[in-house]
Amino acid sequence: xxxxxxxxxxxxxxxxxxxxxxxxxxxxxxxxxxxxxxxxxxxxxxxxxxxxxxxxxxxxxxxxxxxxxxxxxxxxxxxxxxxxxxxxxxxxxxxxxxxxxxxxxxxxxxxxxxxxxxxxxxxxxxxxxxxxxxxxxxxxxxxxxxxxxxxxxxxxxxxxxxxxxxxxxxxxxxxxxxxxxxxxxxxxxxxxxxxxxxxxxxxxxxxxxxxxxxxxxxxxxxxxxxxxxxxxxxxxxxxxxxxxxxxxxxxxxxxxxxxxxxxxxxxxxxxxxxxxxxxxxxxxxxxxxxxxxxxxxxxxxxxxxxxxxxxxxxxxxxxxxxxxxxxxxxxxxxxxxxxxxxxxxxxxxxxxxxxxxxxxxxxxxxxxxxxxxxxxxxxxxxxxxxxxxxxxxxxxxxxxxxxxxxxxxxxxxxxxxxxxxxxxxxxxxxxxxxxxxxxxxxxxxxxxxxxxxxxxxxxxxxxxxxxxxxxxxxxxxxxxxxxxxxxxxxxx
Amino acid sequence: xxxxxxxxxxxxxxxxxxxxxxxxxxxxxxxxxxxxxxxxxxxxxxxxxxxxxxxxxxxxxxxxxxxxxxxxxxxxxxxxxxxxxxxxxxxxxxxxxxxxxxxxxxxxxxxxxxxxxxxxxxxxxxxxxxxxxxxxxxxxxxxxxxxxxxxxxxxxxxxxxxxxxxxxxxxxxxxxxxxxxxxxxxxx
Ligand code: SF4
Numbered sequence: 173x174x175x176x177x178x179x180x181x182x183x184x185x186x187x188x189x190x191x192x193x194x195x196x197x198x199x200x201x202x203x204x205x206x207x208x209x210x211x212x213x214x215x216x217x218x219x220x221x222x223x224x225x226x227x228x229x230x231x232x233x234x235x236x237x238x239x240x241x242x243x244x245x246x247x248x249x250x251x252x253x254x255x256x257x258x259x260x261x262x263x264x265x266x267x268x269x270x271x272x273x274x275x276x277x278x279x280x281x282x283x284x285x286x287x288x289x290x291x292x293x294x295x296x297x298x299x300x301x302x303x304x305x306x307x308x309x310x311x312x313x314x315x316x317x318x319x320x321x322x323x324x325x326x327x328x329x330x331x332x333x334x335x336x337x338x339x340x341x342x343x344x345x346x347x348x349x350x351x352x353x354x355x356x357x358x359x360x361x362x363x364x365x366x367x368x369x370x371x372x373x374x375x376x377x378x379x380x381x382x383x384x385x386x387x388x389x390x391x392x393x394x395x396x397x398x399x400x401x402x403x404x405x406x407x408x409x410x411x412x413x414x415x416x417x418x419x420x421x422x423x424x425x426x427x428x429x430x431x432x433x434x435x436x437x438x439x440x441x442x443x444x445x446x447x448x449x450x451x452x453x454x455x456x457x458x459x460x461x462x463x464x465x466x467x468x469x470x471x472x473x474x475x476x477x478x479x480x481x482x483x484x485x486x487x488x489x490x491x492x493x494x495x496x497x498x499x500x501x502x503x504x505x506x507x508x509x510x511x512x513x514x515x516x517x518x519x520x521x522x523x524x525x526x527x528x529x530x531x532x533x534x535x536x537x538x539x540x541x542x543x544x545x546x547x548x549x550x551x552x553x554x555x556x557x558x559x560x561x562x563x564x565x566x567x568x569x570x571x572x573x574x575x576x577x578x579x580x581x582x583x584x585x586x587x588x589x590x591x592x593x594x595x596x597x598x599x600x601x602x603x604x605x606x607x608x609x610x611x612x613x614x615x616x617x618x619x620x621x622x623x624x625x626x627x628x629x630x631x632x633x634x635x636x637x638x639x640x641x642x643x644x645x646x647x648x649x650x651x652x653x654x655x656x657x658x659x660x661x662x663x664x
Numbered sequence: 665x666x667x668x669x670x671x672x673x674x675x676x677x678x679x680x681x682x683x684x685x686x687x688x689x690x691x692x693x694x695x696x697x698x699x700x701x702x703x704x705x706x707x708x709x710x711x712x713x714x715x716x717x718x719x720x721x722x723x724x725x726x727x728x729x730x731x732x733x734x735x736x737x738x739x740x741x742x743x744x745x746x747x748x749x750x751x752x753x754x755x756x757x758x759x760x761x762x763x764x765x766x767x768x769x770x771x772x773x774x775x776x777x778x779x780x781x782x783x784x785x786x787x788x789x790x791x792x793x794x795x796x797x798x799x800x801x802x803x804x805x806x807x808x809x810x811x812x813x814x815x816x817x818x819x820x821x822x823x824x825x826x827x828x829x830x831x832x833x834x835x836x837x838x839x840x841x842x843x844x845x846x847x848x849x850x851x852x
Binding site (some may be wrong): 223238239240242324343447448575 | 764
């Protein structure tokens with residue numbers, strides 16, 4: 173007897189907009205218009221891990237940031253940290269470490285602000301199903317010019333911090349293996365100090381906006397893509413939030429520790445990535461919990477769930493408030509990421525202020541070195557979550573191996589859970605699926621601020637039968653290469 | 665009656681989004697720009713397709729898959745002036761480094777192994793590779809924008825700074841040559 177396969181209809185959201193990078197969502201519906209599944213596909217690839225092989229070690233921190241122009245500093249610094257290990261710089265001179273931290277706080281500040289004000293605020297201000305025409309930054313500028321301007325100027329400040337530490341707002345060169353290539357002259361410090369009070373005040377307001385949104389819309393926020401998961405992030409030795417350096421902590425959905433104070437150089441023993449055929453992005457999981465239950469989330473909300481406290485007073489107070497909402501248990505609400513993200517902006521502004529007053533930034537010892545190693549791992553908390561860089565370098569300074577697990581990849585399972593949850597709740601059974609309804613799904617994706625740009629670094633492969641025509645319509649290229657699936661694998 | 669606003673569309677093909685970020689580095693000048701400009705299809709808006717013909721199209725990134733080619737052709741068809749923004753659009757940028765490994769005897773196999781083969785780090789028991797109708801086909805190599813369509817202007821830089829983009833865009837809007845000092849135009 174042949175069983176007839178139920179027909180499914182597929183609705184695509186493509187391209188995803190107001191997210192960074194390239195991706196699409198497919199929603200699979202059965203005959204009765206019920207949502208069977210929804211998937212976030214990463215549709216692009218780079219091949220970075222393969223083509224970086226053979227490049228020189230000093231080039232890596234500069235090249236790697238071109239994976240992603242949204243948080244280039246995170247890649248720049250994670251690679252630099254890995255290269256520190258390779259050149260044997262186990263402790264950086266204080267000037268170097270603090271300049272890098274300054275750069276990183278500037279980065280998280282600008283990236284989180286960009287996400288909240290430029291990309292997500294239209295959904296929160298106008299409603300998820302507001303007309304597409306006004307649902308964007310330009311709509312916010314028209315209707316809430318003061319708010320939009322603050323967003324623009326907060327981001328600008330973060331970008332200036334990056335410019336002064338890395339030499340350029342996007343794709344700078346500040347960090348080098350073993351240290352940094354410049355300190356912060358007094359006139360640059362003073363330029364940044366001039367505006368810091370205003371930034372602090374605006375960051376506090378931003379937390380207020382995000383918090384009020386969460387609390388005032390709690391019935392929706394606690395219904396919308398609120399699902400249990402594990403959470404992973406770096407924490408400092410005393411359990412404090414630390415965005416630049418620390419050890420790994422993972423907790424389960426109930427807040428119990430899975431592992432804690434794990435040196436990040438050992439991540440390969442604890443985390444593994446699964447391949448699924450419909451996305452170029454892999455699915456990492458915690459080995460001890462298996463591929464079905466071991467998936468976890470990362471990013472601002474996970475960091476809030478994991479951190480015992482925050483070492484700057486204003487952000488610490490806000491952190492306690494956020495934790496109180498779920499009585500100290502992990503908060504699993506996707507939309508609460510926005511609130512967590514703004515608390516981090518406030519934390520970064522406080523940290524920047526603290527650093528600007530530190531005379532170590534005018535120090536002249538910029539680099540360290542020691543005895544050479546073959547392998548280096550650098551981990552950092554990027555705006556979107558933990559970012560892992562792992563390299564091997566031979567005696568000619570050439571890279572022989574590279575593996576990156578970027579924040580959005582860590583969040584892959586969470587993102588897919590989020591789109592499925594929202595699609596089921598809002599789309600199931602609807603005969604006509606409107607643009608506004610589909611935007612709900614994108615709102616769920618946006619909550620994670622996924623950087624689909626970085627997530628595409630892994631080189632995938634497809635059967636290729638592609639024709640390319642030039643401007644005059646001439647056939648430029650036809651490729652009929654096909655790689656049999658069975659040939660995959662070194663020992664196949 | 666006031667002058668019609670210029671319609672601008674933007675897209676990121678095989679780029680890192682840095683050029684779009686640099687566009688936002690115009691900072692508060694973007695508020696003034698909106699007096700003369702409205703944005704149509706762009707990752708910054710929710711217009712996923714062209715709603716109307718546009719005056720100016722800004723393209724970030726080159727072409728690494730068939731969808732990029734298709735999108736670029738659409739941009740050519742719908743925009744009066746098409747501008748390639750940044751190294752990736754003009755010369756391929758970082759993604760073009762993948763062309764170099766194509767000189768290997770079995771490059772695809774190498775790349776596949778690197779990314780997806782089962783190993784102590786990668787859980788892939790059936791050794792399947794991503795392959796789904798939802799994923800666009802890859803091109804044999806990365807192509808620049810001029811390989812595929814006619815491009816009217818190129819703005820170099822990785823990325824071009826917010827200042828350069830602002831100057832170039834204002835010039836295009838007001839149909840006059842951009843005022844840029846030599847040092848600000850650079851390839852990096
Ligand atoms: S030119 Fe540079 S900044 Fe622009 S997309 Fe390419 S790598 Fe990114």
